[in-house]
Amino acid sequence: MLPTQAAFPATRLRRTRSSAAIRDLVQENRLSVKDMIWPVFVTEGSGVEDPVPSMPGVVRRSVDKVAEAASEAYDLGIPAICLFPYTPMDKRSSDCAEAWNPENLSNRATRAIKAAVPDMLVMTDIALDPYSDTGQDGFVVDGKVVNDPTVEALVKQALSQAEAGADIIGPSDMMDNRIGAIRKALEAQDHHNVMLLSYSAKYASAFYGPFRDAVGAAGALKGDKKTYQMNPANGDEALRLVARDLAEGADMVMVKPGMPYLDICRRVKDRFGVPTFAYQVSGEYAMLQAAAQNGWLDGDAVMLESLMAFKRAGCDGVLTYFAPAFARLAGPD
Numbered sequence: 001m002l003p004t005q006a007a008f009p010a011t012r013l014r015r016t017r018s019s020a021a022i023r024d025l026v027q028e029n030r031l032s033v034k035d036m037i038w039p040v041f042v043t044e045g046s047g048v049e050d051p052v053p054s055m056p057g058v059v060r061r062s063v064d065k066v067a068e069a070a071s072e073a074y075d076l077g078i079p080a081i082c083l084f085p086y087t088p089m090d091k092r093s094s095d096c097a098e099a100w101n102p103e104n105l106s107n108r109a110t111r112a113i114k115a116a117v118p119d120m121l122v123m124t125d126i127a128l129d130p131y132s133d134t135g136q137d138g139f140v141v142d143g144k145v146v147n148d149p150t151v152e153a154l155v156k157q158a159l160s161q162a163e164a165g166a167d168i169i170g171p172s173d174m175m176d177n178r179i180g181a182i183r184k185a186l187e188a189q190d191h192h193n194v195m196l197l198s199y200s201a202k203y204a205s206a207f208y209g210p211f212r213d214a215v216g217a218a219g220a221l222k223g224d225k226k227t228y229q230m231n232p233a234n235g236d237e238a239l240r241l242v243a244r245d246l247a248e249g250a251d252m253v254m255v256k257p258g259m260p261y262l263d264i265c266r267r268v269k270d271r272f273g274v275p276t277f278a279y280q281v282s283g284e285y286a287m288l289q290a291a292a293q294n295g296w297l298d299g300d301a302v303m304l305e306s307l308m309a310f311k312r313a314g315c316d317g318v319l320t321y322f323a324p325a326f327a328r329l330a331g332p333d
């Protein structure tokens with residue numbers, strides 16, 4: 001409800017913008033590194049920091065370097081890291097068995113982080129695209145991504161991640177019934193406190209391009225992901241997906257990408273009042289960084305403004321490649 005405002009000059013809305021002190025005092029939202037999850041790419045080898053060309057400032061790290069980066073991130077105040085593996089091509093296959101190998105990159109990185117910084121929250125990704133020879137998030141049969149056999153595989157993947165010590169499991173695959181199936185399996189195996197942060201409203205977006213380069217899925221991917229990821233034209237459908245995932249046992253939900261979908265963030269937060277995250281995805285990061293590198297935008301300023309937009313849209317937190325840069329700029333709270 002908007003209060004009735006007196007007419008000018010009794011009301012001058014510029015009064016509360018007239019100094020830095022008053023602007024701070026009436027500021028509605030604040031950014032904190034405590035609300036950030038840092039996505040990190042993991043690759044084979046040791047001592048490796050391999051730049052991702054389409055994401056200036058982002059590298060793929062070998063497991064030892066991931067553990068080192070996790071310690072530094074923890075010291076910067078970053079509470080959570082999300083792991084994405086660059087699986088070697090010879091370990092990608094049509095049965096995607098590497099996805100639930102206890103010794104796969106993601107699981108080794110989880111254990112290494114937990115050994116180095118036990119209090120860092122580790123989030124892992126559920127989907128088959130880093131392990132498949134098709135670049136699709138599920139099994140492909142007769143040219144179609146099949147739902148139910150994929151969910152069986154995702155359950156195995158989730159259990160192997162929980163065994164490795166993941167705190168938060170993030171199903172990004174967009175199959176139907178995966179949250180319920182994973183939750184049931186986690187409970188049955190006594191992983192009662194493993195959290196599910198569901199990529200509930202994940203759109204079939206062109207903003208994932210640099211990510212697919214980073215995990216080596218771009219070359220393999222034939223076609224698109226439109227039979228499972230959402231149509232960017234839809235909003236109501238996002239609410240149905242969130243409602244469904246919560247009913248199946250999701251603890252937290254996500255909207256992805258972030259900046260072009262802030263209306264969805266706001267609707268989800270208002271409607272459900274559950275922990276709501278946005279993923280400021282690779283393409284959003286890439287376009288801001290590219291413009292900043294060209295001197296066309298002030299990099300720090302647009303980083304801060306874009307991150308603030310998520311808070312204003314109602315998000316409790318954000319997955320962002322900017323997490324360390326933000327932390328260095330803003331300092332711990």
Ligand SMILES: NCc1[nH]cc(CCC(=O)O)c1CC(=O)O
Nearest residue numbers: 127129172207208211281282283
């Ligand atoms: N399951 C795949 C996955 N998990 C996270 C992202 C994108 C993240 C980003 O662009 O930063 C994707 C890409 C896709 O769906 O093709």
